[in-house]
Amino acid sequence: MFAGQSRPEAQGIKMNGLTNNLLSETECDAVLELRHAMHREPELSNNEWKTQRRIIEALEAFGLVGAKTFHNTGVYIDIEGAASGPGRSVVLRGDIDALPIHEQRDDLPYKSQVPGVMHACGHDVHGSIALGTALAFHRMRPNFSGKVRVIFQPAEEAEPLGGRSVAEAKMLDGFDLAVGLHVHTDIPAGSYGARAGAVTKSSDQFEVEFIGIMAHGAKPNAGVDAISIAGAFINELQKVVSREMPVDDGAIITIGTIRGGEATNIICPSVTLTGTIRTSSSERRTLLVRRVGEIADGVASMHRGRARFSSLAGEPPVINDSDMVDRFRDTVIKVAGEDKFVQRPASSGSDDFGYYSDLLPSIYFWIGSQEPGNDTGVHTPTFGASDKIVIPATELAVQYCLDLIRE
Incomplete structure (x- = not known):
């Protein structure tokens, strides 16, 4: 159903006026379908074989061929704009691995079917946003110049780290900027955050x-x-x-x-x-x-x-570029409203997106997921994030990358 009829949940999200219409109905369907499939069949770091296959199949269903693999279970796809004129090149990363935690969310119709493994850190959301970003830019090729590389990165949670492989394989060479994202359980659903400087620690x-x-x-x-x-x-x-x-x-x-x-x-x-x-x-x-x-x-x-x-040596600290944070704030205000941009303290945790920010000006922004029923922290068996945040966050990511390319 990746390129088929619209699912009711996607239609509902559109009708609720929560998006900026940068995704088509069928693209929304594909994003949510991948999210549910990843959540039902989560895979641990360095074992994301089914996830890799699903991503490639979803890309190909929309005409995106030529995806390349890396780190065994990773995938990336390049989208070149066809418009004339200058344009910058941007990398967007979505991590895709799960955690060795047994899910305790019987309320979810797409609850994990793998005992002892769940997406307890929102990587099903991140990977789905990455898919939506790739689909949107593929469709919009005539309307932009520049290049977008979407990386579906495995093994953020455990060694050997996928982010290290990205750096060692020189997958960021020739690009201008890098964009990472993460759900944040202390930010209300529908709001977004970012701050300049170090936002995670090395590990x-x-x-x-x-x-x-x-x-x-x-x-x-x-x-x-x-x-x-x-x-x-x-x-x-x-x-x-x-x-x-x-x-x-x-x-x-x-x-x-x-x-x-x-x-x-x-x-x-x-x-x-x-x-x-x-x-x-x-x-x-x-x-x-x-x-x-x-x-x-x-x-x-x-x-x-x-x-x-x-x-x-593990991941470096993630360092956010101040100009990219300023631009992100402007994009959030334009897309979601002035009250939807929030500031939060830096995290004491780590993320191998630090390998990206070590090499390129980067931003690692937060997607609010806190709401009744989804208010426990990441890396817990009751963690969850609503489908309702996925499409708006995807379209925000698309708009932000467009703003960066055209700046």
Whole structure:
């Protein structure tokens, strides 16, 4: 039904006057159909095979051929404007992976049919908006010059990250601007937000193994207690944030796992800890990782043990370009009304759209989803976002990209 008759829900959204008519009825149908299909059959990071196939089929149903794949399960499509004159090139990203959470939303007719997996972060909405953007620009080719690349990106939630692959494959080369988006459960449905500067934090993973010497529990002096070393390390670690970082940085160091010890009467010879390091500053990111390693070495040496430290660089912070935020505010006011643009604090979470904003002037804007019945946070089993926000948000994205291309 991707190119067939209009669904009642799409007709209702149109009749309610909630859109700016940049999508046709059949395009609205396709957007909502993909949203429901993705939600019913969510797929975890790096396993989005059915989702990839659905996206390609939906594009081809509207005459968009030549979609390319990347990162195994990702898809992207380029749309070239046919109008004469200068025009900028814009990338729009929609992520498509789900989370290992069992959905508790029996009220949804398109509830997840996959036990233990759901779209708890709105990526079904994001991917559907990306589809609608591609369909609209394909139809409007005679009316714009420039180029739009729509990326349906896998693996935002888990390694190996799709955003890193986008950067490493040089998929952003030759483009002028990048646009990302995300549902926001603290913004009312129908409103939108953005702010200049850092809007998420970087996320780097680390692992520390503390090595001691095994001994009988009754003779601790004969050994080196790796558990004691680990405890001292945890206490010292937070001083990096409270005493070495600017108070407005909001840096976060989290210990997520601790493994060690075999019995109650043995001095533990080895403990392994893993955690994450987050900051809104690209410069302080390197410093934080280095300091965690230095503290591990120092604490281990002080307790007569050794430390093995390793880290894995994750996503950079997402940095919003101030000019793009100003333009977005203007577009929201034009499309939705002056009262529909809101400001919200930056997030303490992370998003691999940071790889995009590391390479291009970018914006990562928020789509309000909060309303009665859809008011719990992302990454929870009761998270939800109404169909009613999908088409207006898609048409806002289309209008905004048009404004950027023509600017």
